[in-house]
Amino acid sequence: MPARNTVAADPKGVDSGAHFMDGDHALAEGALAAGCRFFAGYPITPSTETAERFAERCPAVGGLFIQMEDEIASATALIGGAWGGQKVMTVTSGPGFSLMMETIGLAATTETPLVIADVQRGGPSTGLPTLTAQQDMMQARWGSHGDYRIIALVPDSPQECFDLAIEAFNLSEIYRVPVFIMTDETVGHMHEKVVIPEAEEIRVVERNWYQGPKGEYRPYRFTGRDVAPMVKAGDGHRFHITGLTHDERGYPALTAEQNDKVVRHLIEKIDSNAESIIRVEEDGIEGADVVVLSYGITSRIAIRAVQEARQAGLKVGVLRLITVWPFCEKKIRELAGKVKAIVVPEINYGQMVLEVERCAAGQCKVVSVNHCGGAVHDPEVILAAIQEAAK
Amino acid sequence: MSSCAPNDAQFRIQNPMAEFLRMERMPHIWCPGCGIGSVVTSMAEAIKNGGHDMDKIAVVSGIGCTGRVAGYVKFDSFHTTHGRAIPFATGLKLANPELKVIVFSGDGDLFSIGGNHFIHAARRNMDLLVICVNNFTYGMTGGQMTPTTPTTANASTTPYGNYEYPFSLPFLADAAGATYVARWTSLNARNITDSISEALNRKGFSFIEVITPCTTLYQRRNRLGDGIDAMQYYHDDADIQHGADTRTVDIGFQGKLKTGKFVDRQKPTYLDAVNTHYANVIGDDYQLYGKTPPEKQAEEEAKRAAAAAAEQADGLEAEYIDEPAECGGDDA
Ligand SMILES: Cc1ncc(C[n+]2csc(CCOP(=O)(O)OP(=O)(O)O)c2C)c(N)n1
Ligand code: SF4
Ligand SMILES: [Mg+2]
Numbered sequence: 233m234p235a236r237n238t239v240a241a242d243p244k245g246v247d248s249g250a251h252f253m254d255g256d257h258a259l260a261e262g263a264l265a266a267g268c269r270f271f272a273g274y275p276i277t278p279s280t281e282t283a284e285r286f287a288e289r290c291p292a293v294g295g296l297f298i299q300m301e302d303e304i305a306s307a308t309a310l311i312g313g314a315w316g317g318q319k320v321m322t323v324t325s326g327p328g329f330s331l332m333m334e335t336i337g338l339a340a341t342t343e344t345p346l347v348i349a350d351v352q353r354g355g356p357s358t359g360l361p362t363l364t365a366q367q368d369m370m371q372a373r374w375g376s377h378g379d380y381r382i383i384a385l386v387p388d389s390p391q392e393c394f395d396l397a398i399e400a401f402n403l404s405e406i407y408r409v410p411v412f413i414m415t416d417e418t419v420g421h422m423h424e425k426v427v428i429p430e431a432e433e434i435r436v437v438e439r440n441w442y443q444g445p446k447g448e449y450r451p452y453r454f455t456g457r458d459v460a461p462m463v464k465a466g467d468g469h470r471f472h473i474t475g476l477t478h479d480e481r482g483y484p485a486l487t488a489e490q491n492d493k494v495v496r497h498l499i500e501k502i503d504s505n506a507e508s509i510i511r512v513e514e515d516g517i518e519g520a521d522v523v524v525l526s527y528g529i530t531s532r533i534a535i536r537a538v539q540e541a542r543q544a545g546l547k548v549g550v551l552r553l554i555t556v557w558p559f560c561e562k563k564i565r566e567l568a569g570k571v572k573a574i575v576v577p578e579i580n581y582g583q584m585v586l587e588v589e590r591c592a593a594g595q596c597k598v599v600s601v602n603h604c605g606g607a608v609h610d611p612e613v614i615l616a617a618i619q620e621a622a623k
Numbered sequence: 624m625s626s627c628a629p630n631d632a633q634f635r636i637q638n639p640m641a642e643f644l645r646m647e648r649m650p651h652i653w654c655p656g657c658g659i660g661s662v663v664t665s666m667a668e669a670i671k672n673g674g675h676d677m678d679k680i681a682v683v684s685g686i687g688c689t690g691r692v693a694g695y696v697k698f699d700s701f702h703t704t705h706g707r708a709i710p711f712a713t714g715l716k717l718a719n720p721e722l723k724v725i726v727f728s729g730d731g732d733l734f735s736i737g738g739n740h741f742i743h744a745a746r747r748n749m750d751l752l753v754i755c756v757n758n759f760t761y762g763m764t765g766g767q768m769t770p771t772t773p774t775t776a777n778a779s780t781t782p783y784g785n786y787e788y789p790f791s792l793p794f795l796a797d798a799a800g801a802t803y804v805a806r807w808t809s810l811n812a813r814n815i816t817d818s819i820s821e822a823l824n825r826k827g828f829s830f831i832e833v834i835t836p837c838t839t840l841y842q843r844r845n846r847l848g849d850g851i852d853a854m855q856y857y858h859d860d861a862d863i864q865h866g867a868d869t870r871t872v873d874i875g876f877q878g879k880l881k882t883g884k885f886v887d888r889q890k891p892t893y894l895d896a897v898n899t900h901y902a903n904v905i906g907d908d909y910q911l912y913g914k915t916p917p918e919k920q921a922e923e924e925a926k927r928a929a930a931a932a933a934e935q936a937d938g939l940e941a942e943y944i945d946e947p948a949e950c951g952g953d954d955a
Contacts (some may be wrong), residue, residue: 266853270708270714270717272713291901291905291909292905293667293910294910296717296897296912296913298714300743301710301740301743302739305707305713305739305740305743306710308707308714309711309713310715311702311703311714312683312711312712312713312714312718313715313717314714316714316715316716316717316718316722317719318718318719321688334704335704336708338704376946421879431734464718464719464720465699466678466679466719466722467678468678469700470677470697471700472645472693472699472701472702473700473702474693474694474701474702475686475704483647483648483694483704484694519880524665547842557805566933
């Protein structure tokens, strides 16, 4: 696994103390605490508050916010910003996320660390601009053309928006990979207590800067386990980066063999480290007959259903995904051999449930509890699914 | 890939461009008579003549035959996605303001798919130099119509002749707020070099359009002959008119070409505006974004002056880069 040298956060970006703020604002605070000093964005409901917060805070912090002409420009400016030496972020929602997809492929293949938050709203198309959804989960995983891997995290509260923003930056630096924060309108606009620790308590992964001589820098290393250190433009390394299939020097190398080498590395650097990347939260899994697997706002609704089911004497466990990509395959494989059913509520017509089904591989029932965007679940609907699954 | 570009060891040693090029990537993919290489030569000369710190120059390209430039020049160089060189360059410049960022791309890349980025970077007066090789076509994908293809010209997607109205790039740049606008043909190597030199020594959004031949596609499809014939056309029909009103510089099929420096005006750059504004609003607490401390500034100035003096003695001679090669087309 790549080295994880952490340092204390730069106090300039850390607004320590207890706050009452929404998830969107907490994302901006998390980014600033993680050392992000460049934010390029384009307004879109329900994500705009993150950009607004960053714009307001950055002059005092020594950062820069630029409102770009569209989301393609925003995402592309991030890659330029990262190779210019900064930690970079943008935020968007479905339509903007769609526009960013080609650029995300460039970030993936050039192994550029950056963070994109998608505050999900109902789709398709302009859909439900002000109403919640979890419909972009598969887009996050597969949205750009070609094979590659990304990391995606899902917060279930404003506090976790703050915490996972820092985690997202750290992971993006460790693996040189785009990291998505797949939040939603409800968490984005929900006001709750957010505690921002003192700077020295926040651990931040610094960029792994190349220390070797000029003229010998190689931007890539296709080991499938770790990534090459980075440099920034202007430091005299005269390096080259391209979206074409490339060799270790970053030069185009347009053969099937080299494409395989690059793509396998992009996949394996995440897959081979999946166990240290993946975070889930578990409760009452041991001895459970039914496990409710959920993420984001839906997991908070599901808790009510689980409580009621437990009161009625059912053995119900909870598995909350914090990391959705890479998916916790191993965990589901093991679980599926032990339980009767896994119940998967999500605000879409069945996205992460496809992964659960794949990994469960017929060992247990997998029950999808879903509806389209617009509102969170009625806990009674999840309860009914648990009761049915427990039979 | 090419079989005819020179690649022997002798050439590599003698090539006066060697310090600017990734010689290990030669031969390049460009066709015989293609105009892209000579614009690269002019850029290299301008950088050399100006004594600029080559470590602080970054070149960003989009996708296309011209987009391949970033891959051949020995600077920090970025080959991005189709149309997105300008927003990439914007991020790069803002993240590290001490860089001089040159965007080098084609007419289709910058003005079709990337048109929106161009006008907004010009509007912001982003401190970038944008060099557009305008060959009136999508070279890389096989000679389709672009937003600059003259009306009536033949392209693979306008096989009966083009019935659309093209952009006049200097007019567009001027209207969008560019603070420096020039146009040359690739015959005017010296003027291109001078223009690039001038642009590199100023701040703000500079735009240089270079009309160049795409011999393999545009020239051939329109029965305009080879590279030499294109030079003859430029020689006969291009007219230097510095300061010409950009409303009058549009290009008809094989029509008159007005060239020269059309716009050169002063306006605070994007970052200057950021800093001035915040300093006014926030006051002394505001720390200027991306400013080099004065002591480092003086040091850089001295280094540049010394380099410029040294270069003046020898100067550059031959142009090698636009040597023939077969047509590319592998990143279309
Ligand atoms: C999103 C996307 N659309 C289309 C293409 C295909 N494509 C590659 S280069 C190009 C046109 C380039 O034309 P221009 O910028 O004029 O460059 P030239 O080849 O003429 O130098 C196109 C359409 C692409 N690479 N990406
Ligand atoms: S296709 Fe046209 S633009 Fe491309 S290299 Fe050949 S001559 Fe130049
Ligand atoms: Mg072209």
